[in-house]
Amino acid sequence: MEAKAFDTRLFKRILKYTKPYKFRYYGVILFAVSLSVFAALRPYLLKQTVDEYIKPKDEYGLLFYVTIMGVVLILETFSSFFFVYWANLLGQDIIKDIRIKLFKHMLSFRTKYFDNTPVGQLVTRSVSDIEQIARIFSQGLFMIISDMLKMVVVLIFMFYMNWRLTWIVILAMPILVYITRIFQRKMQIAFEEVRNQVANMNTFVQERVTGMKIVQLFNREAIEYEKFKEINQKHNKAWIKTIFYNSIFFPIADIISSLTLGAVVLYGGFHILDGDKFTTFGDLFSYTMFIGMLFNPLRQIADKFNEMQMGMIAANRVFDILDSDKDVQLDGAKTANHFQGNIRFENVRFGYIENEEVLKGINLDVKKGETIAIVGATGAGKSTIINLLNRFYEINSGAIYVDNQNINDFKLESLRTQIAIVLQDVFLFADTIHNNITLNNAEITREEVIEAAKKIGVHKFIKSLPGGYDYDVKERGVMLSSGQRQLIAFLRAYVSNPSILILDEATSSIDTYSEELIQKATKKITKGRTSIIIAHRLATIVNSDKIIVMDKGQIVEEGTHQDLVTKEKGYYKNLYDSQFAVDLN
Missing domain, CATH: 1.20.1560.10 (ABC transporter type 1, transmembrane domain)
Incomplete structure (x- = not known):
């Protein structure tokens, strides 16, 4: 041609x-x-x-x-x-x-x-x-x-x-x-x-x-x-x-x-x-x-x-x-100064690929200050819920509300400022630990970072590194173990002081010691704050206010750990019993 x-x-x-x-x-x-x-x-x-x-x-x-x-x-x-x-x-x-x-x-x-x-x-x-x-x-x-x-x-x-x-x-x-x-x-x-x-x-x-x-x-x-x-x-x-x-x-x-x-x-x-x-x-x-x-x-x-x-x-x-405008995120007009933390999904449908739905009419209600957990098999749609709440993707139909306000009405920057996420796969930049925690936010002082690190028990670990908070973790944080990277990511979320906290498989790839630190910090950071925890390890979410069980893009069960574990032939009970048996072995 x-x-x-x-x-x-x-x-x-x-x-x-x-x-x-x-x-x-x-x-x-x-x-x-x-x-x-x-x-x-x-x-x-x-x-x-x-x-x-x-x-x-x-x-x-x-x-x-x-x-x-x-x-x-x-x-x-x-x-x-x-x-x-x-x-x-x-x-x-x-x-x-x-x-x-x-x-x-x-x-x-x-x-x-x-x-x-x-x-x-x-x-x-x-x-x-x-x-x-x-x-x-x-x-x-x-x-x-x-x-x-x-x-x-x-x-x-x-x-x-x-x-x-x-x-x-x-x-x-x-x-x-x-x-x-x-x-x-x-x-x-x-x-x-x-x-x-x-x-x-x-x-x-x-x-x-x-x-x-x-x-x-x-x-x-x-x-x-x-x-x-x-x-x-x-x-x-x-x-x-x-x-x-x-x-x-x-x-x-x-x-x-x-x-x-x-x-x-x-x-x-x-x-x-x-x-x-x-x-x-x-x-x-x-x-x-x-x-x-x-x-x-x-x-x-x-x-x-x-x-x-x-x-x-x-x-x-x-x-x-x-000229690619179809993939540009549409910004809202309202500024989200601070969320109380009420979240509501109304008949939300979504698919990453056209005509292949991942979420099939999700209805979910989270009250302010609640800690809810979302469990289910791989591909059930757990992480997709988090992606949609942050507007990383746009829903096909339905609506998502925070404090009775459609999230599409909020400015993206202000919406995401109020939501902190700790992912399973932590990404760190080739920079110092301090800059990876604050992401170069000048409003977060070093003193605040150190104080937050002490509260969740990672200050000693950071100070043990050459240069302490000025230690260069290199590209993608290769100088740290997966557990250490997870702790840095958790501290990053902590210092941002979010209205809503999301932990997406945040303890699935770390050692027992790091998990204990995370569990200790989770209690501090989730207190009085709406939190959503996605986990495969059910032992980490038994104290949640509510557990949402998903399967094939739908919510199949909902309730506390005690409610669900006593439900005969329930999806959550089978999941919990099989995981508990594996842990015993």
């Missing part, structure tokens, strides 16, 4: 980002104009020097013109410096703005978007693709403008000096233009494939590096190595295609340029030998420079156009994310 040669609509959209930098934008164009004039002026001055001063042996005139040529060269260098510097600076300012806008937009996406989009692909869009957009300005647009202006000015000088020799050059140009056109189209298709393969490689490498422990644990090194070789080979082939097109185009362009120069010298030389006064030695000297200044930019325009195409392909990918 052949790609469009140039997307004008996309290009105009990119140019809109230059508006905050109009002064620099027009400054670059101004220096492009001056650069083309000064560059074309040098060969003309050379002709004048040869014909008017070297041939007549006028030493004073020769010195004067050489001085002028020196001044022109200095002005050309000055224009070139500011042209290149400002063009690159403009490109970097623009991608800074786009990257900020892109990241902010990604923060607004629902969790569903990240479920369906590879992380490596998003990293590629946010880093390398956006960096490529800068090359539209630093290596593409303005370079093309400069080269085209230079060609126009050069042609004006050439026609003014010797129109006969100029027509020889003009006749050769359509051939190079035609070849350049073909080259541009082929390269755009090739570069599109390159970007696809780069994204695929980034996704593969990111996933395998993140999951290296699983790869090694299950002896998948050889298999993953072969997969990587295959992906790398496709990436290699995509780049080789671009190299192949370059290898064909540039030698052909050089041959055309050399043949044209030869034709000019031959034609001009014969006319000089015949005594033609319209052709001079100065013409031949200057035309050897003019032809290079005319053909090289034309050849380089193809190369610069490739940079623009790469940048526009990258921009198109970035704008695809910026």
Whole structure:
């Protein structure tokens, strides 16, 4: 499938980002104009020097013109410096703005978007693709403008000096233009494939590096190595295609340029030998420079156009994310300052995949200050309830209320500020323990963190680490055990002082000592606060005010531990008895 040669609509959209930098934008164009004039002026001055001063042996005139040529060269260098510097600076300012806008937009996406989009692909869009957009300005647009202006000015000088020799050059140009056109189209298709393969490689490498422990644990090194070789080979082939097109185009362009120069010298030389006064030695000297200044930019325009195409392909990918509105979370208008903690689900239905319901008409009522537990088999829909309460996903039908207010009416930031979650799979950033606890919230002081750590009994553990609260846990908290990471996550929830606390399998993967600390802290933090505990280990939730038993997306039982455990052939009783028997064994 052949790609469009140039997307004008996309290009105009990119140019809109230059508006905050109009002064620099027009400054670059101004220096492009001056650069083309000064560059074309040098060969003309050379002709004048040869014909008017070297041939007549006028030493004073020769010195004067050489001085002028020196001044022109200095002005050309000055224009070139500011042209290149400002063009690159403009490109970097623009991608800074786009990257900020892109990241902010990604923060607004629902969790569903990240479920369906590879992380490596998003990293590629946010880093390398956006960096490529800068090359539209630093290596593409303005370079093309400069080269085209230079060609126009050069042609004006050439026609003014010797129109006969100029027509020889003009006749050769359509051939190079035609070849350049073909080259541009082929390269755009090739570069599109390159970007696809780069994204695929980034996704593969990111996933395998993140999951290296699983790869090694299950002896998948050889298999993953072969997969990587295959992906790398496709990436290699995509780049080789671009190299192949370059290898064909540039030698052909050089041959055309050399043949044209030869034709000019031959034609001009014969006319000089015949005594033609319209052709001079100065013409031949200057035309050897003019032809290079005319053909090289034309050849380089193809190369610069490739940079623009790469940048526009990258921009198109970035704008695809910026234009993704269907996955953006809709924000409410009301601010949730503090919840009493009354929660109500009314006939809530939801599915992660269309026509596959996970929750099938859930009705749930939680009073303020209650501690309720939700139990059930894997896939019953326990964690889904928590995801919907935090509006990580939008329900298909029904309604969820907190303090008799639909959660869709609340601003997302204020809603989630009032709800703290401790997950089974704890994520820690490559940062200090203190920053992982506060998440860089300046309103939470170190003293408050230390006081909270003492209350739940983890202060000694943290102080035992090198650097204490300033200990760097590295990426994903690899320097800590799973139990230690869980304690940090619990402390993170504790210091946020939430109205509603959620523990999602928070004690399923920790040791007995850590679990005792968690149980001690749970009593403190849940006192007078609405709490929802999701657990497989039923021993941890026997004292809950109410236990909700779920199966296949529905609530099948509800009551206290004593009520449910005495219910003959009840789902909870069977679950409890089987787990108790396993613990005894």
